[in-house]
Amino acid sequence: MAAEQVLIGGKWRDAEHNETFQAENPATKQALAEEYPISTWSDLDQALTAAAGAFQEMRQMAVEKLELFLNRFAELLDENKQAICELANTESGLPVSPRLLEVEMPRTINQLRLAAAASVDGTWRAATIDTKSGIRSYYAGIGPVAVFGPNNFPLAFSGASGGDFAAAIAAGNPVIVKANPAQPGTTRELAKLAHQAATESGLPPAAVQLIYHMSNEDGLKFVADHRLGAIGFTGSKLAGLKLKEAADKVGKPIYLEMSSVNPVVILPGALAERGEALVGEFQTSCLMAAGQFCTNPGLIILLDDDQSAKFIEGAKTGFAAAPSGTLLTKGVEAGLTQNLKVLIDAGADVEASGSGEGSSQGYTCPNTLLSTTAEKFLSNSEAFQTEAFGNCSLIVKAKNLAEVCEVIDSLEGNLTGTIYSDTAGGDDPAYDQVAHHLRPKVGRLINDKMPTGVAVSPAMNHGGPFPATGHPGFTAVGIPASIHRFAALQSFDNVRPNRLPRELRDENPTGKTWRFVDGAWTQGHIG
Structure with missing residues (x-):
């Protein structure tokens, strides 16, 4: 049987691989029929190069395209929710109803729509303007983001549809999805819809890419690569710490959710x-x-x-x-x-x-x-x-x-x-x-309530001190705060007005974006 294809540079193609793996149905302990490739460095290298090119395009792109993509992706998920939830059930053992269809899928769709609204509103950028000194700053995309999805939330935390994915795209970054080996088929179907939405919305071909699996050695090399801007990871403490060590050695931002006894x-x-x-x-x-x-x-x-x-x-x-x-x-x-x-x-x-x-x-x-x-x-x-x-x-x-x-x-x-x-x-x-x-x-x-619920709220902190996460200052749930993980603070000193990003010009780009101007938050124009 031929292995499933990876998505690299906007094209579904055969991976350059020597090995394959199969997922299992955990309710029966039986291997599922499809085979998935364990990509070699060649696949990863091509994905990184394509993502770096996509990021350069996305830096110049109107934020309305990000909004269009995220909303269109949400629509496609809604249209295909039954089939996706049935596949996720087969790979995870989690019940279609109510867990996947009535709880996790609506949450996933809602996260995407919240990210869409935040991307075009722009308040998340925390535009700060000091008119006396001529210095202006804001948050902008950091570069290609790799998202490693967990096994316990095949939709809402998936590398191809979850909160990290939505936040990274909203910040203007392309995403390289690393599927969880337990749910490769579910991730593939999510990535297909994301790719369709990206194509229809005018995003670069490599805005969303998919790799199923890689060797440990290549995984460590991957997260340390200079072309990558940041990493989002949800999984075990053992794996997370290894990735963190590799990223830390080269100063790469990596946001981890690892271990908690609550x-x-x-x-x-x-x-x-x-x-x-x-x-x-x-x-x-x-x-x-x-x-x-x-x-x-x-x-x-x-x-x-x-x-x-x-x-x-x-x-x-x-x-x-x-x-x-x-x-x-x-x-x-x-x-x-x-x-x-x-x-x-x-x-x-x-x-x-x-x-x-x-x-x-x-x-x-x-x-x-x-x-x-x-x-x-x-x-x-x-x-x-x-x-x-x-x-x-x-x-x-x-x-x-x-x-x-x-x-x-x-x-x-x-x-x-x-x-x-x-x-x-x-x-x-x-x-x-x-x-x-x-x-x-x-x-x-x-x-006075048990901790298992994690509401998708702007005030939510789904983070905490180490080793719950890799950094206590960030959250994996809660837009707009979660977007900041995949953004860099950029300052402009004495830059001419026509050369400034739109959020830092005197005129408020939306008329509704909150900006911190001369020590006060305002939605008004300057002057």
Whole structure:
């Protein structure tokens, strides 16, 4: 069987390859028929050269073309959503309905449309004008962007359609898509629609390119190449750190989402007030989609008292009875099994390990609830923070509030941190103390709800201190802020008015773009 074609320089063509791979259906553990190429450096080199040329064209291009492309791509996704979601289901095991068709696809389409609006509005550029000094600055595209998509969101975080893709295009950059090997067919279909939209919208032929896979050696060489402007990556900490090291050596911006246990502190008043309901919230959040969310509640911190004991008993019963879902890949299954062993070897006790009726027959792992004491956790905090990506969580029982704060102080950076407190205000003093310690450790501080939802909001921060991400100052979700990852700050000193970018001229290009002029934000013209 001939291998599927790559998209390079605006053309679908055979890859220059020696090896191929196949995706699997994780629900059946069976290989899918299609074969996909593992590209050699020759493919990557050609894609980089084509992307560099496309970037030069896009620098001179009217932003209205970016808006047209992003909106047209969104339309095409909507028109083809059923077929794409069915294919994504085959490659990921995630249900067509409601997960892919009613949740993830609408989110993906919405992100593209938000990026389209931001691209033409231009406020994201933060145009800053100092009329006295004659200095003006704004953000503009940084160059070709490589986007490495994850396995757990085949649409909304895909390298060919997700938030990184949308942000990179909105900034005026071409994108080289690196498909996740678990979902090559889904990524191919997304890239076909993106290529169609690009052609219809007048973007350069190499505005969107697709590579399925590459060797580790070529991958490291790729992210360090001088023709690349920046990299967006969502995936494992192990792979992310290797890519970061290669990019850092040459000063290449790389934005990583890697690892997070997302601590959840439940204060005594909340348990006394609504403990049974919190058991249900926790179980739902931890076990939905077999726990394969980067914001899964992997660490629960409680005071060791009677209310906490009831919470743990309820969670044990729920975890044991609930069906265990399908894991995305054989590798996810192996990684979860290995990291559970790390936690148990460190001294965690197994509170529950079972698979209820209707559990998956594909790649899977029993729903696992672990516990330990704060004292044990603090004695080996690095091991106890091992991310068990999947349907697993670790409960830490502390003797007092001071010990809760010690546990928090020992944590690495996380995407989220949650505090549950009572509604009557009895937990407020404890909340203030816990929040003071938790706030610097997380990108998003949450009150009274589990962390699994990540709203597409301009105020969202889907980022956090290392190793949750590679840099705490940026978000992977939330336009316009997410666009800044793929932009460079450009300053113009004493440049003649007719030579300035349109956003920096005296006349506001849209009449609505917000600009920072002589110390004040305004939508007005200058003069």
